[in-house]
Amino acid sequence: xxxxxxxxxxxxxxxxxxxxxxxxxxxxxxxxxxxxxxxxxxxxxxxxxxxxxxxxxxxxxxxxxxxxxxxxxxxxxxxxxxxxxxxxxxxxxxxxxxxxxxxxxxxxxxxxxxxxxxxxxxxxxxxxxxxxxxxxxxxxxxxxxxxxxxxxxxxxxxxxxxxxxxxxxxxxxxxxxxxxxxxxxxxxxxxxxxxxxxxxxxxxxxxxxxxxxxxxxxxxxxxxxxxxxxxxxxxxxxxxxxxxxxxxxxxxxxxxxxxxxxxxxxxxxxxxxxxxxxxxxxxxxx
Amino acid sequence: xxxxxxxxxxxxxxxxxxxxxxxxxxxxxxxxxxxxxxxxxxxxxxxxxxxxxxxxxxxxxxxxxxxxxxxxxxxxxxxxxxxxxxxxxxxxxxxxxxxxxxxxxxxxxxxxxxxxxxxxxxxxxxxxxxxxxxxxxxxxxxxxxxxxxxxxxxxxxxxxxxxxxxxxxxxxxxxxxxxxxxxxxxxxxxxxxxxxxxxxxxxxxxxxxxxxxxxxxxxxxxxxxxxxxxxxxxxxxxxxxxxxxxxxxxxxxxxxxxxxxxxxxxxxxxxxxxxxxxxxxxxxxx
Numbered sequence: 212x213x214x215x216x217x218x219x220x221x222x223x224x225x226x227x228x229x230x231x232x233x234x235x236x237x238x239x240x241x242x243x244x245x246x247x248x249x250x251x252x253x254x255x256x257x258x259x260x261x262x263x264x265x266x267x268x269x270x271x272x273x274x275x276x277x278x279x280x281x282x283x284x285x286x287x288x289x290x291x292x293x294x295x296x297x298x299x300x301x302x303x304x305x306x307x308x309x310x311x312x313x314x315x316x317x318x319x320x321x322x323x324x325x326x327x328x329x330x331x332x333x334x335x336x337x338x339x340x341x342x343x344x345x346x347x348x349x350x351x352x353x354x355x356x357x358x359x360x361x362x363x364x365x366x367x368x369x370x371x372x373x374x375x376x377x378x379x380x381x382x383x384x385x386x387x388x389x390x391x392x393x394x395x396x397x398x399x400x401x402x403x404x405x406x407x408x409x410x411x412x413x414x415x416x417x418x419x420x421x422x423x424x425x426x427x428x429x430x431x432x433x434x435x436x437x438x439x440x441x442x443x444x445x446x447x448x449x450x451x452x453x454x455x456x457x458x459x460x461x462x463x464x465x466x467x468x469x470x471x472x473x474x475x476x477x478x479x480x481x482x483x484x485x486x487x488x489x490x491x492x493x494x495x496x497x
Numbered sequence: 498x499x500x501x502x503x504x505x506x507x508x509x510x511x512x513x514x515x516x517x518x519x520x521x522x523x524x525x526x527x528x529x530x531x532x533x534x535x536x537x538x539x540x541x542x543x544x545x546x547x548x549x550x551x552x553x554x555x556x557x558x559x560x561x562x563x564x565x566x567x568x569x570x571x572x573x574x575x576x577x578x579x580x581x582x583x584x585x586x587x588x589x590x591x592x593x594x595x596x597x598x599x600x601x602x603x604x605x606x607x608x609x610x611x612x613x614x615x616x617x618x619x620x621x622x623x624x625x626x627x628x629x630x631x632x633x634x635x636x637x638x639x640x641x642x643x644x645x646x647x648x649x650x651x652x653x654x655x656x657x658x659x660x661x662x663x664x665x666x667x668x669x670x671x672x673x674x675x676x677x678x679x680x681x682x683x684x685x686x687x688x689x690x691x692x693x694x695x696x697x698x699x700x701x702x703x704x705x706x707x708x709x710x711x712x713x714x715x716x717x718x719x720x721x722x723x724x725x726x727x728x729x730x731x732x733x734x735x736x737x738x739x740x741x742x743x744x745x746x747x748x749x750x751x752x753x754x755x756x757x758x759x760x761x762x763x764x765x766x767x768x769x770x771x772x773x774x775x776x777x778x779x780x781x782x783x
Contacts, residue, residue: 246609253567299598491553
């Protein structure tokens, strides 16, 4: 395990970087990270341009989507620059290796993006659905507390992913407990929201629950990636795991932020129509 | 074939880069790549500023054009920076060569831009035309599936364009099968859309089909470029092929995204008028 001593406290992306990445692995990572932040900026325009298609009381949901898009765009762009800034092409070995005196690569920018986005994404749905038995402020506070704790504990844990597997798993486990709490509250929110909602909105809310469950489950998968590709309790340092993690995080981010936000807009459109808000008529009136 | 051994797994732009590019070839590429993303940002403003000239139900087409412009602008800008960041002017040989420790050049940013844009461009027309016999959700899903698969298989294939011609052609062939499927579905969508549409809209839809066919055919041409300039089954490493590829991709991107989007806006304007939506009167009303 001299690799560990060689790089100290760092993420497995850097260890693969000692032997180096093939051009394909390095470039695929750079491309996937880039497409991630490009989607956020593109979707920002979608949320701004469609805000008037929903009744005023639902528009705060689009505003929160815009907030999420801005922060995700910026932090994922920095995350991508962290990747391309860390590794350099070595013409002798024909591989990309950690450059001399460059910053190590670390997924921390991503985590601190989630510190903004997770509470926003969880609050967002509360402005679309109507809670029947739960109290708004109670659900909001539970989402805020567990959302924030889930990210902070995961953020601390990821620093240990190669140097101290025990701490890595302990922090990851604590983070997962908060995640399970979020899942339970979200399931309740969506079930209550479906009651009395127009049929189209009910269908979209059903899709949102499925999307939420699958997309948010990808994050613990990506956290554990070095160990998923390993048959022992030592992390796999394969470049396949590195690329797989970048792809998983990007798919999860696009699903849980962009597609989730679009489905909430569609839900709010259905509810607006049922409330008597007719965007098309309003915009065509002379 | 010592060039291949010298750089291993890389795209043919880099091989030309070993002997180096003349200033003309290097600069023409830099300029063409730059004009590509500048057009996207300029057209973004067109689509935002003309959104109200069409009736509300067609506006999602303009919103999707904006989404395409934003992502294309960002990814083509990074693609251009990849070009200028890879090569450096060598005063001894008077040529541009791959710089020490620089990233290799790779067209992958372009491909991952298409991963966003292709589904959006294909969905876009479905919000303008009225399908007479096909089902909206069926066409949308076919477009999404074949569009995504076409890009992913082409993306994988392009990594092998110099190192493994067999894999390059196999992946390219698979990608082409999805492309043919898209062409068939698009022809059907446009034919159905023309039925019962006002005369002006019918004419624009006819133009859209011709543009679509020609512009999208340019992409396989650009993919095959190293071999189009070669008389054998070894890729041509000429700088003419490199510059020709940049020009072809840029012409194809501007046609298939910007001109296509403008024609769809014009189609939607004709349909809006026929639906009784009078933008000029509305905006002049006191």
